[in-house]
Amino acid sequence: MKLLGLNREEVKRVFKEGKVTIAVYGLGKMGLPLAAVFADHGANVIGVDINNNVVEAINNGTNHINEEPGLSELVEKNVKAGRLKATTDGVWAAKQADVMIILVPTLTDDRGNLKLDPVYDVAKKISKGLEKGDIVITEATMPPGTTESLIPILEESGLKLGEFGLAHAPERTMTGTAIRDITGQYPKIVGASDEKTLEAVIGIYETINKKGVIPMSSIKAAEAVKVFEGVYRDVNIALANELALWCEEHSLDALEVFRAANTQPYCHLHMPGAGVGGHCIPVYPWFVINLAKKTNPRLIKTAREINDSMPHHIVELTIKALNEIGKPLKGSNILVLGLTFRGGVKEFMKAAAKPIIEELKEWGAKVYAYDPLCTPKDAERFGAEWKGDFKDVDAIIITTDHREFKALDLGKIAKQVRNKVIIDGRNVLNVEKAKELGFIYLRVGKG
Ligand SMILES: NC(=O)c1ccc[n+]([C@@H]2O[C@H](COP(=O)([O-])OP(=O)(O)OC[C@H]3O[C@@H](n4cnc5c(N)ncnc54)[C@H](O)[C@@H]3O)[C@@H](O)[C@H]2O)c1
Numbered sequence: 001m002k003l004l005g006l007n008r009e010e011v012k013r014v015f016k017e018g019k020v021t022i023a024v025y026g027l028g029k030m031g032l033p034l035a036a037v038f039a040d041h042g043a044n045v046i047g048v049d050i051n052n053n054v055v056e057a058i059n060n061g062t063n064h065i066n067e068e069p070g071l072s073e074l075v076e077k078n079v080k081a082g083r084l085k086a087t088t089d090g091v092w093a094a095k096q097a098d099v100m101i102i103l104v105p106t107l108t109d110d111r112g113n114l115k116l117d118p119v120y121d122v123a124k125k126i127s128k129g130l131e132k133g134d135i136v137i138t139e140a141t142m143p144p145g146t147t148e149s150l151i152p153i154l155e156e157s158g159l160k161l162g163e164f165g166l167a168h169a170p171e172r173t174m175t176g177t178a179i180r181d182i183t184g185q186y187p188k189i190v191g192a193s194d195e196k197t198l199e200a201v202i203g204i205y206e207t208i209n210k211k212g213v214i215p216m217s218s219i220k221a222a223e224a225v226k227v228f229e230g231v232y233r234d235v236n237i238a239l240a241n242e243l244a245l246w247c248e249e250h251s252l253d254a255l256e257v258f259r260a261a262n263t264q265p266y267c268h269l270h271m272p273g274a275g276v277g278g279h280c281i282p283v284y285p286w287f288v289i290n291l292a293k294k295t296n297p298r299l300i301k302t303a304r305e306i307n308d309s310m311p312h313h314i315v316e317l318t319i320k321a322l323n324e325i326g327k328p329l330k331g332s333n334i335l336v337l338g339l340t341f342r343g344g345v346k347e348f349m350k351a352a353a354k355p356i357i358e359e360l361k362e363w364g365a366k367v368y369a370y371d372p373l374c375t376p377k378d379a380e381r382f383g384a385e386w387k388g389d390f391k392d393v394d395a396i397i398i399t400t401d402h403r404e405f406k407a408l409d410l411g412k413i414a415k416q417v418r419n420k421v422i423i424d425g426r427n428v429l430n431v432e433k434a435k436e437l438g439f440i441y442l443r444v445g446k447g
């Protein structure tokens with residue numbers, strides 16, 4: 001049933017009566033939870049993905065995103081109930097759907113240039129199935145202004161904007177808490193092409209999100225909200241890293257100082273560490289940098305440089321620690337603990353481990369790796385040799401805050417390693433315990 005022209009209460013009613021068909025393009029860490037939640041609230045959902053294995057798995061009722069609590073049950077239940085299906089045919093899905101949601105990757109290359117091809121690919125497919133009264137929503141994080149750049153593509157359908165609605169409603173969640181967040185951790189941000197579209201889209205998200213909706217004055221404003229959330233985080237992590245480097249120079253423990261400083265409500269010093277990875281935080285600042293014409297986002301650019309320099313600092317700390325025992329990095333056995341960009345998520349995008357392993361090898365070290373979410377093949381892809389123990393290790397470098405690393409048995413490890421050196425790039429270990437056992441223990445902000 002077409003929603004354009006209905007008020008939010010009418011949208012909620014027809015939604016619950018199972019009269020609304022939604023196509024979700026992109027069935028990854030964000031798209032599949034969203035598709036499953038919509039289905040669980042009564043919509044007929046067609047998931048679209050270019051990955052045939054993903055489509056097949058979902059149509060068999062199975063979930064391929066392992067890090068999402070509750071998702072497997074939701075997928076199985078709603079596929080069985082016939083409310084959730086998947087296809088690779090994005091045009092067919094658009095023809096069936098009343099609402100089409102774009103939730104595919106929006107990335108940058110290593111030099112920060114935008115890589116939005118998946119979004120334009122989906123827009124072209126939607127255009128071939130767009131009907132009067134349909135609503136197109138981008139939920140992927142979009143460089144401000146990009147959603148409206150899709151209008152000419154969508155109008156290739158022969159419809160003019162106004163005959164269909166366009167909106168942006170960014171995914172304000174993260175892997176591991178997506179279902180909780182989508183259904184009501186934070187209000188949903190929405191910006192739309194006109195009042196009718198805004199009213200209908202508010203109805204859609206009020207159906208699934210108990211925290212409600214914050215309507216924005218424009219699509220571009222809604223895009224900026226999500227991007228700025230990410231920029232805020234990247235700049236604040238860079239501040240923490242810069243202050244931590246200063247603390248090392250002045251023999252202070254940054255974490256001790258930050259913890260105390262954060263006890264008053266105007267200070268939120270973040271965690272210094274081995275670097276900033278993932279799909280989000282190192283990417284979104286480039287959306288602002290690349291779109292700046294007259295302004296020069298110096299602070300945002302510098303923050304990116306600081307964060308991207310942290311993997312090198314971890315190697316510097318390793319050299320410093322090995323020096324204390326008269327051991328050159330060259331020829332030493334280094335065990336890197338953590339290949340993923342953060343704990344609990346099997347995602348390698350801009351993970352700190354990659355540049356760290358590369359630089360260690362340039363120095364002539366023998367580099368091993370272990371990650372509880374990964375396999376020996378993943379380690380090989382990083383250029384390291386998989387190692388499931390601590391024998392003959394000269395230095396351990398922690399680059400990911402996996403829960404398993406917080407529980408490491410340092411007493412047992414002390415008996416296995418060849419030299420007791422730990423560089424804790426994610427501040428997961430207990431300093432006192434490590435020092436008690438005779439480890440040289442360094443971390444960012446406590447040289
Ligand atoms: N992962 C997070 O924590 C997170 C949080 C908030 C926002 N986001 C944003 O959500 C968006 C999606 O990120 P994600 O983490 O779900 O990515 P992902 O890599 O986990 O999933 C993307 C999915 O899209 C599919 N895909 C790629 N191109 C396609 C196309 N042309 N047509 C159909 N499907 C296609 C891929 O096969 C994959 O299954 C991005 O804009 C990201 O910035 C991610």
Ligand SMILES: CC(=O)N[C@@H]1[C@@H](OP(=O)(O)OP(=O)(O)OC[C@H]2O[C@@H](n3ccc(=O)[nH]c3=O)[C@H](O)[C@@H]2O)O[C@H](CO)[C@@H](O)[C@@H]1O
Nearest residue numbers: 171172173174237270271273275276277278280281341342
């Ligand atoms: C909706 C959405 O987009 N959600 C995002 C998602 O982001 P994400 O999944 O990418 O995870 P992040 O936690 O941001 O980590 C990124 C990298 O930064 C390192 N880091 C982190 C904090 C710190 O103090 N010091 C650091 O060095 C860390 O190791 C990792 O490499 O969740 C965040 C809430 O956690 C959200 O704010 C963020 O918008």
